[in-house]
Structure formats: structure tokens, C-alpha cells
Amino acid sequence: MSPGEDGLIGIPFPEHSSELLSRLNAQRHSGLLCDLTLTSRGTSYQTHRAVMAAVSRYFRRVFGGHEGPRVLQLDCVEPEALASLLEFAYTATLTVRSSGMRELLSAATLLGIECVAEACREILGETGPNQLESDVGEVEDELNKFGDEEEEKEVCFEESERTLTGSACQSPEEIYEGIQRIQDVNTPSSGGFLSNGNSKWMLDSISINKSKDTSLKGGESVPHEQIGQSLQVAVPSGGSGRKRKSQMPQQCPVCQKIIHGAGKLPRHMRTHTGEKPFQCTACGVRFTRNDKLKIHMRRHTGERPYHCTMCSARFLHSYDLKNHLSLHSGARPFECPLCHKAFAREDHLTRHRKGHGCLELRSRRTRRGMEPGHGEGFEVVFEHEPGTKIEDLSPRSRPGPECREGAEFETRGKIEAGVKLESVHETGATLKHRTNLGAEKYQRIRLQPGARAGLQRELETGAQLEYETRFEPNIELEGGCRVRVGHECNDGLEPAENFKDRLVHEIGLKARDAYKFEAGVKPRGDNGINFEAGLGARSACKPAARFVFSSGTGLELQDEPKVRLQTQTGPKARLGSGPILRETPKDGLRFEPRLGGMSELSVLLPAAQTQCPEMLYRAMKEPMAKKQDGEEGSSQMGNGSVMMCTSKQREEAVEEDV
DNA sequence: CTGGGGAAGGGGCCC
């Protein structure tokens, strides 16, 4: 909008009308601000004149121009029909039993609620005025004789029953001029009857098939469930009435929600009307649904039909037992994707995530003593035998500093749901990780029950200590799999600048990642990690940490290899501040980008088609090839971002980052 | 903030 242009802005609130109606209905049920009492054969209904005048031509007539009466006795209208019309007025939905359709049509016609009358006619298969309406018309015709009394604000009269014969219907406007049979009572009687007892609107005789036997009592609403053969007729407000027989699915006229299931709409409508027709005979508590009352009654009878087989606990609800059983199993299948806290119940996870209890990224960590949970993923748990010296362990399987020697510690991995692993170890299998570091020490990998995984870790030692994480040949990983490994690495790093956090591998098809310590090299030595992966690795680093990437020894350097280490995570992704490239033919290539302020470092190794894949490939391939003859999987690398570039390009890149 | 019990509301199944 240009300055000075005073345009109108229309902001729609589509829920407003339904909310307004819903609140009015709630007021009606609670009696709040009700200024009109309608009575019919001893049954009284509190309502609002404004609402009734809005839906009914008759009431508009009655209340138009003057305040009108506070109590209207409408004995000519069936109580049930009157209740249905009131329900329609406040919910835009008709609920009426089919046997009462004619009474409803009669009432709607008399009261000038044309859309309802049309809906009734459609349901009854009548297109034009039928005998009933003719009768009604004649009654109204008779009543029109009183049209001259319109100026009379209060008309008290008494009529004897009359037999009516058919004649043409008159227009509602004409009709209502004559039906000023109103008595204004300033103070509504508690019983809902007129103070002038002889005032009566005698139209009973026009009712066809009228049931004289009504069980309704004063002020009592009719539970929908108690209306046999009922029909729900959704009548769009403001338009011509349109019947819609109950069928699946139905749309709620108030909240527009689609309700599935036959006969479920009346149940749903009570959520808007607040109607609670089912009352506990013991304590008086009311319910909207019969089945809820039934469950409630168990509280009085002491019935707890759901027994826990593992303890003496008994429950009212099946789902309570289900929740309870999770306590026994210890299963916590609902895990926060951010902080990895696990919950036994999904709603607790939802609450956790909605709240602010999950603001930080934490390492996965299981609860002590907790059996691995079930689920589509699996967890890898390293168990070290007592007596194992922690310093002898591979850095990546080493526990955090908080772990004592010989204490249980864990690294955990997970393959995301949906990943299929074909080459599997048997469920519950224990895989030994052998190390040959003097004493008999080994690690075990325990696959959780139910898991099918081909992930295998091996630790070997000797002249060459190799710690390898690899996937078995022929394992088919559907793309997008992620393996998260608890990780600590201080190789080649100064102690104060270690980074230790998770290492996340983005794994492609038939991918392999391996961490290898070169022959003769101490795992914690200077040479750092040989890092081969047909996948990307992302390591979260502490700010200002140094990440050392070394190609390892034995590398046949090509002429002037140029390598750029690229960070790729987050909006602040950038190169380390002045990556240092040192060519050390003896030790291999060594990259030491300083990651000042970087929260994450992404190391994505080159794909096979990069300019100089051979460099990295050969560094890793040969020792692997000795073990896996001809396996081509090791050469499959993911998308690379360790790019080969010229010296000039590298300088430019550094300048860009600076 | 979490664990647990309970209520409310929706959907499926069956009579």
C-alpha cells in the first residue's frame, strides 16, 4: 500500500461464526444471559431472543420493534421438535428421529424456519406443500384472523381445539401476523409455565402422528443416543436447507471437521454443545458419551479389568496397562532427535519437544543398566572386560573421561528407521572385538534384541593396529542412512585442543568407513588418523579446536597435490581460518585447519571421479584390499568436497575465508 | 522438568 492510500484491510476470521455460535450455545445450556423461556407441554427451554429472532421469522415478528415476552408457551409444537429446532439454532445441525420428522416439519413451518422445513420435506420425499402443511396453513389461516390484533403486545386468549381441513398455505409473513398468541411474563416462573394459567396456544390438533407419550421432563434435554432412528441434518446457515443423511464421513457444521464413522456426528456435536446426557447414578458426574460413563462406573464398582501379568497392578483402561507395561520392559522407544533423551510415552516426548527442555545437542547416552530398547534402529554397545586399560583402547571406543577404568561405558550407533540391512548377524549375537594389546582384552558388541544389523567392528593389533568400522559386503543400505558413533579423537592433537564429540557418517550405498592406524604408529601418536570413507564425515568440534587430517604414510604423493578442506555445515560454513597444508612425504599429507569459532567441521572425501582420487584411495585401499580381495565397495566414495585445486585456487580460497 | 494417572475425543469393528 502506497503512502497516503488509506486502503481498507479485510482480515477474515473464518472460525468466528462457529465459535460465536458455540459460545452462545454454551450460554444457553448454562442459562447465562437467557432472556426467553420457551415452554411446550411442560418442558421448558432457556434461550436467547436474539438467536431465535435470527433463525425464525416467527420470532422476528414477535420481537421485532418491541421487547416482547419473556416466556412463550408453544404447546402447539412438539417438545422434541422444539428441542431439535433449538439445537439447530445454536449448532446448525438438526438431530431428530425419523418418526418425528413430520412434527419437526410442522414446527419449522409454524416458526418460519424455512431451511429446516425444506430439509424435512426432502427427507420425507415431499416437494410441495403436503397435507400436513395444508393443515398447518389452514391453522395459520385461522390464526390470521387475529392479524388485526398485531398491535396488541399481549394477547391472552383461549381457544378450543378445532378440526382443521386442508387449504392452501399462506405466506409466513401473513401467518405470523395472526399468531400473536403471546403472554409476556416479567418474571419467568421456575416451572417454566405462564403465570396466567389459562393462556394457551391451542394448535395441538394439527399435529399428525403426534406422540402424546413424551418422556421429556421440564428442562431435560434429549440425549442423542436416546433418540432412536435419528437423522442428522446439517443445514448450512444462510442458505437453503440441504439434508445430509448420516453417512461416512460427515463434516461438522460448527468446526468443519470431517467426522468418520457412521453415527459419530452426534457424538462429536456434543463437544460443541457441551451436552452431557449420561449421568452417573452414583456420584452425579455427567458424561458426553455412554462408553465413558461405563468406564467411569468401574470406579464405583471397583472393577479394574486390566491386570498386569508382571505385578499386581490393575487398571481401569487398557492403555493404562500398556503404559504400565513399558515400566517393566524399560522400553523407551520415543527418542528426542535433538538430545536423544528417550521416553516411554510418545506424549512425554511431545511435551519434551514442545517445551524448552531440549535446547541443546547432546551425545547419545543410554541409561545405565538399561537394556537396549527395541525399534527399527539398533545400538552398538561396547563392553570392556574388567581390567581393561582404557588407554589401551582405541580412541573411538574409549569412554569419556568420566568413566573409570573397567567401568561400563557405551558408544552408541543408530541406523535410522527405514534402512534395510540385508547381511545380518543374528539377533542378540555378541561380536568380539579382539585386540592384541598384551592381555586378553576384547570388546563385545551386543546387538539389541530384534535388531538385524550387519554392522561389524573389528579391532586388530600387532604390527598394525587397525580399528575398522565397516559394513559387510553386499549390505544394501538404502540411501540416507546415518550411523552415529560416539567419538573421541585426540590423535595428533594437543591435549587441550582435542575435539571429542560425535562423528556422524553420512553413508551411501555399500559404503565403508574405516579408521586405521598405520603400521608402527601408536594410536595416540603424531600421525593422526587415516581417514577413509566413501562417505562424508561431520565432526562437531569445540571452538578453536584443531582438526588434523592425515593421509597416512606410504602415500605416493603425486606432484603438487592440492587439497582443500571444506567445511560445509550450517549457514556459517566456511573454510577453517587459514588451513595449513603441509606436505610431509614421510607421514603423508597433513591438514591442520584451525576452526576458530566453527561449531562443526565437515570432511567430505572425494568421490572417485575427482581429479586426484588416487591419492586418498591408495592410502587406504591397499591394507583393505589384503583383507577383502577384489571388493570394489571400498572405492565407492561419496560426494567429495575435499577438492583438488591449484595453488592459486587455494590461495584464493584462503583469501576468501580471511 | 519428568513420570504417571486419568479424561476427552476420534476412529475401527461389529452387531
Add this chain to the structure above:
DNA sequence: GGGGCCCCTTCCCCA
């Protein structure tokens, strides 16, 4: 097709 019954999810409350 309506209603009863049951299961499930979601939300609220309390300790």
C-alpha cells in the same frame, strides 16, 4: 446406517 464397544492419541493434572 446407527450405536455399542474398544483402542488409540492427545492433553491435562498432580506429585
